[in-house]
Amino acid sequence: MATDKNKHLNDVLTSHKVSKEQDLLDKHKRKRDEICDALVEKYGADIYSPFNSGSFAKNTAVNKKFDFDLMAPFKRNAFSTLENMFNDVYDFLLEKYSSSAHVRKQKVSIGIEFFADDKGDIVKIDVVPGRELNQDQYKEDDKLNLYVYSQFGKLQSGSDYIRSNIKAQVQNIKDNADRANLRQKVRLLKVWKLYNNKTPKSFFLELITIKAFDKLEISGGLWDRLKSVIEYIRDNVTTVSLPDPGNSNNEVADSMSDYEKSALSDDMRNMINRIEENSDYIKIYFPLNDKFPVEDTSNNKYDERKVAPSIPPPTRFG
């Protein structure tokens, strides 16, 4: 029997909800808060309040693989160079966590991967150090310069930096979230990426999805709407411009090589052809998370203990 594509995609979203991994989520939150406190204690007046900047802040996370991104905004005069900032934060985190985690330098962040706990859970937090452009200017414009440790698309390691407004990046997807439930499409593309071992950065997928919504009339059921986005990527990924909402001079499209873009276009073409050929293929491209099978909800309902008026007690909310 043919697969109901809309129902399947809804089930995929349900089985990948981060709330299903509540314990792991709570462990991440506790570690994030601990790192946050440690940074504030270590750097005192040289640091502004660290904040969430990744998929959790944007509400686009899926439960198959997740980490937390913690933006650490420093004052201009805290470090003479961006490289000093990056290395100092790395040294501090390495010293603090080397006995309990792998700490490593990444493209623009310092990755902390804690050793598995007794339940086998692994907490991963990426700390992204950034420095304001001029002393005290961050309070006015939220802009930060990030150090590029290793090659990042067309940006060179060591010699380049990224200037951006991370809060504007987070706000961008929030502002677009209500457009035909755009975040659902981003989550589905992340599921595709994770299970099919693909390389596009999540930020790239977010921006190109928003672009598709800008350019197209996205309507219909969930599959029709996702298909419109996939077709847009297929047809435009090699030429599209994706300016960073935090700094229009940053071209996020440059984070992929021409070859990678071409391969992504082919992937999108193949995916649509296969699924249109045989709807069962949708289960391969967008699988359920086996750990969280979807329950039959047909018997669920708003129940009443008896047909009589309910009188709620005085209640406190916070």
Next chain:
Amino acid sequence: MKLRNEEIGLFLEISDDLLRTIRESGLLHYPKEFGGILIGNYSTDKKIVNVIDTLLPTSYKSSKFSFERGSEGLKEQLETLFNGAPSLIYVGEWHTHPDAQPLPSGTDIMGLTGIAKHRDVNITSPILLIVGLTPASMELGFYVYFKDKIYRYETY
């Protein structure tokens, strides 16, 4: 506005007019929290809750970070609505989070759980609307208590 929670397969509908009324009531008390109860009915198959109106409390305590709804006069009003045509019932609660996200606090979760289990409440799945409110914007979070857990609705 139509919302659903896919995980439990339940739906919620609420009009933009009612949301405007709620926002205006919240702004009158901003930057303190404020709230009220939600009135409506269930579809015949009990899959959809239609939120139709709000009753504002005549007794309450509020601050920037908390809101305590009293129950003075509620019984009489709810009995009148129940006996009306169409019959309307209590379906849940709403309150504002001034300058904050519409995410349930521990107090909110305890409050909703307490309502669901209270002997004078006959519905098993009360809903909770949290309104993240600033003078310029409103962000909504709709939740439901279902079988000992809280679920969030999403638009669709």
